[in-house]
Amino acid sequence: MRRFGTPVLCLGLILLAACASAPTEDAAETPEAQAACDRACLEGMIDDYLDALVAGDPDPLPLSGDVRFTEDTVALQPGEGLWAATEAVTDYRQDILDTATGTAASMVVVEEAGTPVLLMLRMKVENREITEIETVVTRSREEGILFNLDGLATPTAALAAPVPEDQRMSRDAAIRVANFYPEGLTIGSFVDVDAPFAPDAYRLENGSLMAGPGCSRPGCEDIKAQQIMEHPDLTSEVKAVDEELGIVLLRMNFGDTGSYGEGNALIVWEAFKVYGGQIHAVEAFMEIMPVEAGSGW
Numbered sequence: 180m181r182r183f184g185t186p187v188l189c190l191g192l193i194l195l196a197a198c199a200s201a202p203t204e205d206a207a208e209t210p211e212a213q214a215a216c217d218r219a220c221l222e223g224m225i226d227d228y229l230d231a232l233v234a235g236d237p238d239p240l241p242l243s244g245d246v247r248f249t250e251d252t253v254a255l256q257p258g259e260g261l262w263a264a265t266e267a268v269t270d271y272r273q274d275i276l277d278t279a280t281g282t283a284a285s286m287v288v289v290e291e292a293g294t295p296v297l298l299m300l301r302m303k304v305e306n307r308e309i310t311e312i313e314t315v316v317t318r319s320r321e322e323g324i325l326f327n328l329d330g331l332a333t334p335t336a337a338l339a340a341p342v343p344e345d346q347r348m349s350r351d352a353a354i355r356v357a358n359f360y361p362e363g364l365t366i367g368s369f370v371d372v373d374a375p376f377a378p379d380a381y382r383l384e385n386g387s388l389m390a391g392p393g394c395s396r397p398g399c400e401d402i403k404a405q406q407i408m409e410h411p412d413l414t415s416e417v418k419a420v421d422e423e424l425g426i427v428l429l430r431m432n433f434g435d436t437g438s439y440g441e442g443n444a445l446i447v448w449e450a451f452k453v454y455g456g457q458i459h460a461v462e463a464f465m466e467i468m469p470v471e472a473g474s475g476w
Contacts, residue, residue, distance in 0.1 A: 214305075214306040214307060216278070216281055216304045216307055217278055218276050218278060218423065220304070220307065221274075221276045221277075221278065221281070221282075221283040221304060222274055222276060222283070224241075224283045224302060224304055224309065225272075225274055225283050225285050225300070225302070227239070227240055227241075228240060228300065228302065228309075228312075229268050229272075229285075229287065229289070232261065232262055232265045232268075232289070233265055233266065233267060233268060233289075235258070235262055235263065235265070236258070237257035237258045237262065240257070240309060241307060241308045241309060242257060242308065242309050243305070243308040243309060243310045245310070246308075246309055246310055246311070246312065247310070247311055247312070248312040248313075248314075249312070249313050249314065249475040249476070250314045250315075250316060251314075251315055251316060251466070251468065252468065252472050252473060252474060252475030253475065254475065257312065260314070260316070261289070261291060261296070261298065261314065261316050264291050264292040265289050265290065265291050266289075266290045266291070266292065266293065267289065267290040268287060268288075268289050268290075269287075269288040269289065269290065269295060269331075270332060270333050271286075271287065271288040271331045271332060271333055271334060272285055272286070272287045272288075272334065273285065273286045273287075273334045273335075273338055273339060273450065273462070274421075275419050275421045275424070275426050275428050275450060276419075276421050276423075276424075277419040277420050277421055277422075278422075279350065279420070279422075280303075280419070280420075281303055281304040281305055282301065282302070282303055282304075282418070282419040283300075283301075283302045283304060284299075284300060284301045284302070284418060284419045284428055285298075285299075285300045286298075286299055286300075286448070286450065286462070286464050287299075287300060288328070288331050291318070294318070295328050296316055296317065296318045297316070297317040297318075297323070297326075297331070297385060297464050298314060298315075298316055299314065299315040299316075299317075299448045299464045300312075300313075300314050301313040301314075301418055301419070311476075313475070313476060315446065315448065315464065315466055316466075317385065317464060317465070317466040322466050322467060323385045323464075323465055323466050323467065324384075324385070324439070324445065324465065324467065325384050325385040325386070325387040325389075325465075326385050326386070326387075327385060327386035327387040328386055329386065330383060330386030330387055330388065331385075331386040335383070335460070335462065337381075337452060337459060337460045338424070338426065338450060338452055338460055338462055339424070340424070341423050341424055341425075342423070342424060342425035342454040343454075346425075346454045346455045347422065347423075347425060347454060348425070348453060348454060348455075348456070350420050350422060352456075353420060353422070353425065353427050353453045353454075354417055354420065354427055356375060356427075356451075356453045356456065356457070356458060357427035357429060357451040357453055357458065358415070358429075359372055359373075359374040359375060359458070360374060360429075360449065360451065360458065360461065361413055361415040361429065361431055362374075363407070364407060364409075364410045364413055364431075364433070365409070365410055365411060365413050366409060367407055367408055367409035367410070368407070369402070369403045369404075369405070369407065370403060370404060374403055374458065375456060375457045375458060376402050376403045376457065376458050377455075377457040377458065377459045379391065379392055379459070380402045380403075380457070380458055380459055380460060380461070381393075381394070381402065381460055381461070382402055382460075382461040382462075382463070383460075383461070383462045383463070384447075384462075384463045384465060385463070385464060385465055390402040390405050390461075402461075408436065408438075409436075410433050410434055410436060411434065412433075412434025412435065412436075413431060413432065413433055413434050414431065414432045414434070415429050415430070415431045415432075416429065416430050416474070417429060418430050418448070424452075425452055425453050425454040426450050426451065426452060426453070427450070427451045427453055428448065428449070428450050428451075429448070429449050429451065430446070430447070430448050430449075430474065431446070431447045431448075431449060432444050432445075432446055432470070432474075433445040433446075433447065434470060435470040439467045440467065442469055442470055442471070443467050443468065443469060443470060444467070444468060444469070444470035445465055445466075445467055446465060446466055446467070446468045447463050447464075447465040448463060448464045448465065449461055449462070449463045450462045450463070
C-alpha cells in the first residue's frame with residue numbers, strides 16, 4: 180500500500196490546486212475585458228453623447244480627465260458650441276463603429292434652436308472613457324454648398340445594412356478599395372484609376388443625390404464615368420472602419436480649387452460602403468472651411 184501513497188497525495192494536491200484556480204461564475208472580469216468597448220458599448224457612447232447634447236450638459240458623460248473637444252477644427256470645452264442650443268435629434272443617424280480602434284462615429288441631423296443642422300461626430304473611447312470628441316457642424320447651404328434635408332429623413336438602407344459575412348473584406352482591403360475614390364478625385368477621373376464601383380453605386384452629399392441611378396443632372400447616372408474636376412492638392416485620412424457594415428470613413432480636404440471662395444476648401448467626411456471588392460455607395464457630410472485650417476487633430 181505504501182507504494183501508492185505518494186501518487187495519491189500528489190493527485191490530491193493537483194485537484195486542490197485546480198479547484199482553487201478554476202474560474203467561478205461570479206469571478207471578476209479581467210481589466211482587459213472591463214476596458215474593452217464592443218459595438219454595443221460604442222453605440223451606447225453615441226446614445227449618451229446625443230442625450231447629453233440635447234440636455235446641454237456634458238457632466239453625465241464618461242469623459243477622461245484630459246478629453247479634447249473640437250467643433251469645426253476649433254478647440255472648445257464640452258458644453259460649448261452646438262451644445263448651447265441643441266433641442267432634439269431627428270430620425271437621421273448613421274453610426275460607424277470601429278471596435279478595432281475604439282472609434283464611435285456618427286452622421287446625425289439635430290435641431291439647433293428649431294433649425295436642422297448636420298452633425299459629423301467622431302469619438303475615441305479608451306478604457307470606457309471618451310478621450311477625443313471631433314465634430315463638424317454644417318448649418319446651411321452657404322456653409323456646405325449642398326443642403327437637402329429631404330434626402331436626410333432617415334438613414335439609407337444601402338448604408339445601414341450589415342454586409343453578409345461571405346462578402347465582407349478585411350480592414351486593409353476595404354481601405355484599399357475606398358482609396359480609389361480620392362485617387363480618382365486627385366487626377367480628375369475615376370475611369371483612369373479604374374475605381375471599382377458597383378453598377379448601382381451612388382453618391383449622396385449633404386442629402387443631395389449627385390451621382391448614380393435616379394440622379395437628375397446630365398451625365399451623372401454613371402458615377403464612374405461622370406466628369407469630375409482635378410483636385411491636385413487633395414488630402415485624405417482614414418477616420419474609422421466599420422467591418423460589420425462594410426463602411427470606410429474618410430476625411431478629405433479637397434484643397435483650394437478656386438471653387439469655394441478665395442482661400443477656402445471643401446472638407447468632406449465620406450462614408451464608403453465597400454464589400455465584394457466594390458464601392459456600392461458614397462454618402463458625405465461636408466462643409467466649406469479655410470484651406471489652411473487643418474483638421475484640428
